Amino acid sequence: MEKIDKLATSFLNEAEEDYVGLWAIAPTVRRDFALSDNQEVKARTLEVVRILLDHGLLAGDFDYDNSKIYFWDERDPQAIIARIDREWDPARGDPTLPESICWFAKARVQ
Amino acid sequence: MVLTGAGYVPLGQEAPGKAGTNVTRFRKGNPYHDEQGLFTSADGAASGEGRAGSVQVASRDKWPPVRTAQTGEEDDRDRAEEQNDPSAEARQQQWGNAIQTLRALDPKNPNLSYIVPQDWVPSDQNIADINTEIANVATRRATDFIMPGGNLIGEQGSGSDANVRNLPDGAQAAQAAFDYLSVGGKPYAGSYSSSGKMVTLPGNVGWVGLRSNDQGIPTVDINLPATFGSIRIHYR
Numbered sequence: 001m002e003k004i005d006k007l008a009t010s011f012l013n014e015a016e017e018d019y020v021g022l023w024a025i026a027p028t029v030r031r032d033f034a035l036s037d038n039q040e041v042k043a044r045t046l047e048v049v050r051i052l053l054d055h056g057l058l059a060g061d062f063d064y065d066n067s068k069i070y071f072w073d074e075r076d077p078q079a080i081i082a083r084i085d086r087e088w089d090p091a092r093g094d095p096t097l098p099e100s101i102c103w104f105a106k107a108r109v110q
Numbered sequence: 111m112v113l114t115g116a117g118y119v120p121l122g123q124e125a126p127g128k129a130g131t132n133v134t135r136f137r138k139g140n141p142y143h144d145e146q147g148l149f150t151s152a153d154g155a156a157s158g159e160g161r162a163g164s165v166q167v168a169s170r171d172k173w174p175p176v177r178t179a180q181t182g183e184e185d186d187r188d189r190a191e192e193q194n195d196p197s198a199e200a201r202q203q204q205w206g207n208a209i210q211t212l213r214a215l216d217p218k219n220p221n222l223s224y225i226v227p228q229d230w231v232p233s234d235q236n237i238a239d240i241n242t243e244i245a246n247v248a249t250r251r252a253t254d255f256i257m258p259g260g261n262l263i264g265e266q267g268s269g270s271d272a273n274v275r276n277l278p279d280g281a282q283a284a285q286a287a288f289d290y291l292s293v294g295g296k297p298y299a300g301s302y303s304s305s306g307k308m309v310t311l312p313g314n315v316g317w318v319g320l321r322s323n324d325q326g327i328p329t330v331d332i333n334l335p336a337t338f339g340s341i342r343i344h345y346r
Contacts, residue, residue: 010271017268018323027339064303067322097317097333098298
């Protein structure tokens with residue numbers, strides 16, 4: 001199994017019981033692939049995200065106050081990837097806990 | 111030891127300063143000092159009785175005011191310049207806030223023990239230095255929590271990512287961990303996070319949050335971009 005698949009599998013397993021924020025994925029990609037270039041981190045992270053979406057996870061905004069996810073209207077993986085791509089400016093570094101861009105969860109949550 | 115006009119003397123001992131020179135009271139215009147112009151650690155370890163006159167005293171070379179003994183004339187001129195500085199009050203405020211944060215994080219931090227002259231105004235460099243110390247202490251505090259004894263806290267959780275951890279004792283333990291990690295931080299206010307369940311850590315080294323996971327299990331998120339990246343701890 002490729003490294004990227006293993007990483008994605010790890011997050012898919014985590015999504016069995018938890019919401020997975022982009023803020024958690026990006027730094028893990030950075031660490032596991034020993035990346036220093038923000039653009040590379042973004043590109044690799046989007047590869048992981050693509051796998052998560054292909055396995056049925058959906059993206060949404062996470063309501064931290066109430067621990068709820070509000071799925072985006074975009075449900076098509078390509079559209080979700082495009083939105084993340086638009087909202088992620090590598091010049092500002094990786095997504096953070098307060099500015100995660102999105103979280104992922106299984107569709108049953110909503 | 112402290113630096114006085116007469117050389118180094120231990121904190122708490124009277125320096126043989128200028129004849130007839132008494133303790134300079136520093137309360138006026140700066141609420142972050144005690145009446146002797148002394149920042150002390152919370153346990154009062156540095157609160158000495160005797161003070162040199164109007165000459166700066168410091169316990170560290172790093173900051174603050176490493177001014178050597180000066181003539182009275184030079185001292186007066188410096189003070190006059192400080193009094194004409196329109197940003198002096200703002201810098202004193204920043205300094206005071208920083209001292210409070212550092213004290214909350216690390217009450218015994220050696221940088222908390224020093225004496226400054228009446229109406230001392232910190233420079234931008236003084237403030238930058240203390241903020242660097244705050245960032246270092248905040249990072250160390252979070253790191254020590256995440257890796258007590260050099261090993262990641264708790265047991266590895268779901269998935270194969272070592273940064274997902276499981277700990278026992280549920281909501282109470284999660285709240286205690288969040289409270290501990292939040293010390294000196296500021297509640298983050300943004301969309302979907304305005305209830306104080308997410309906090310920006312001191313020195314802006316990262317964030318900590320308290321939420322429930324998809325199964326309702328209390329979870330603490332820790333995001334330290336420059337060190338650990340992301341940690342999720344589930345309190346089962």
